[in-house]
Amino acid sequence: MEEQLSKTRKAKEEIILAKASEVFAEEGFLQVTMQRIIDACQISRGGLYLYFHSVDELFVEVIRSRSVHQFDLVREQLRSNPDFHFVFAEYLAEHKQRLLVLAAGGPSLIRAMYEYSFTHQSEEDRHLKQKQVNATRGTVQSLLDLGADQGVLPKEKVRLLAEELMLIIEGLNVLALTGELQERQIDRQFAQFQKQVH
Incomplete structure (x- = not known):
């Protein structure tokens, strides 16, 4: 019972x-x-x-519930050692779609997360935000580690590339929230980054 x-x-x-x-x-x-x-x-x-x-x-x-499941699909894909270029292109395509929805004013928890972040500054709130960043970083790192394991990327560059990709996506999030983001900007930023992983 x-x-x-x-x-x-x-x-x-x-x-x-x-x-x-x-x-x-x-x-x-x-x-x-x-x-x-x-x-x-x-x-x-x-x-x-x-x-x-x-x-x-x-x-x-x-947010806690979302962070538990947010990157499950990517992590599941990585277990089967798929082609890095394919999985990475899919990952960027998903981000592009999400950014376009956000830029068009469509539904997104990103807007809510920013509003919460700017209005809540306690230690517990900072810890929650850091957990979100760490979850994203872990997924990006795992994805780029796959590239290193397959000999596409030098292992010593993975950490720096992961940080750079996170900053690119974060910057694009801000532009999308302000209504200033256009599809060509996403394409240009992602294409520039992809040159480093080919």
Whole structure:
């Protein structure tokens, strides 16, 4: 009985997080209220407060949940030792698509993450942000390590290249958020970077 209750609770929590993620992606962080989440989840106020007590708490859990699964597909692909150039081109194509959606004002948790970052400065908040950066860095590093293992990249350059790619993507995120990003800029930045990995 206890195990069934635990599974039911976990399933309900996952539904709330999925709906909340959609709301944050659509509206950012600053505009979201608990009432907005209640409406999206079609749950009572008391029902939501059984799981989460504030927008902040809910957002942090959405981000934690996202970071656990965000790069699962890339990591899964890397286990089978695929062709580096193919996987790397796919990775950049996915980023390009995400950036274009963000630039067009489409749904993205990036906007919400920036809003949260600028308004929350506690030690715990900084730790959350650092975990996000580390998760991204780890995935980029793993991808470039594949290139080094296949003899495409010199091992000693992987760390520097990973840092450079992260900075490129972060810069493109900012341009997309300000509405200044165009597709040709993404193509130019990624093409310039790809010259270093061929």
